[in-house]
Amino acid sequence: MANDRLDRWIERRARGLARGTSRRSFLARLGTIVVGAAGLPLLPVARASAGERVPAPDEVALAGKPEGDPKRCEYWRHCAIDGFLCACCGGSQNTCPPGTEMSSITWIGTCKNPADGKDYIISYNDCCGQSVCGRCNCTRTEGEKPIYITPKNNDALWCFGTKSRAVQCSVAVVLGVATESS
Amino acid sequence: MSRVALAAVLLAAASHTPAVDYTLHCQGCHLPDGSATPGSVPALSGTVARLARTPGGREYMARVPNVVQAPLDDAELAALLTWVVQRFGGPGDFAPYTAREIAGLRAQPLVDVAAARRELLGGDASR
Secondary structure (H helix, E strand, C coil): CHHHHHHHHHHHHHHHHHHHCCHHHHHHHHHHHHHHHHHHHHCHHHHCCCCCCCCCCCCHHHCCCHHHCCCCCCCHHHCCCEEEEHHHCCCCCCCCCCCCEECCCCEEEEEECCCCCCEEEEEECEEECCCCCCCCEEECCCCCCCCCCHHHCCCCCCCCCCCCCCEEEECCEEEEECCECC | CCHHHHHHHHHHHHCECHHHHHHHHCHHHHCCCCCCECCCECCCCCHHHHHHCCCCHHHHHCCCHHHHCCCCCHHHHHHHHHHHHHHCCCCCCCCCCCHHHHHHHHCCCCCCHHHHHHHHHCCCCCC
């Protein structure tokens, strides 16, 4: 009797397993994975290397002003940039021009956004792998330090860890708000 | 409120959280996840945890050049270094750095960083 019960139990489990792993359910699960994987590049982590790492700060109030134009040296994020502006070179304030590689090593400072009065953390990444862009040269030095304090100097070329040391232009990516201590 | 107390409040208000200080003063080279850039920057990830468990490692971490020169006061730097140890897998019972301790270690910057690192970690620890 015990063996009969065991047989029936195993049969029920086997049938249930078969129902749960039909081709249709397999395809449904595969579809979920495929669709999910397609969505991954949209997540903030995956986007981080390509552009803004936090929701873009309010720049609407700066529209039409030099402080709101990424192609101008006066653009608010450029308060400590030194180089050619990528927005003039086929890229944007967040992205490198095609054919260049963004250096992950960078120098980081803060700029005040005149639209909301907040200090934002700005990463000045160099775009590497092509010769210098030559358009929209801009040198500003807010919070920048002399070359002997290397991590806070913007005269240095920051193409470290990239395939090429040739620098084409620089971006100004917002990393976050420089919030005060809690 | 006395002037000293007011100054202390203003000073505190101007400081950042350790996480923000890491972004501002460390992440540019050490990256958000502390990973290495081969040939340029050594890893924090893995290395900090080893150093925190190695005799002399605690002192080493507060004496490397860009830590000594960070534009932070001793209390801010103590909080930042403690955060770094916790963030990169240091032991749970790691005693927080104190401002007084940092002041003493900052006064003894490392002259030969690579040699000190080799002595602590051995092997290929030249950077």
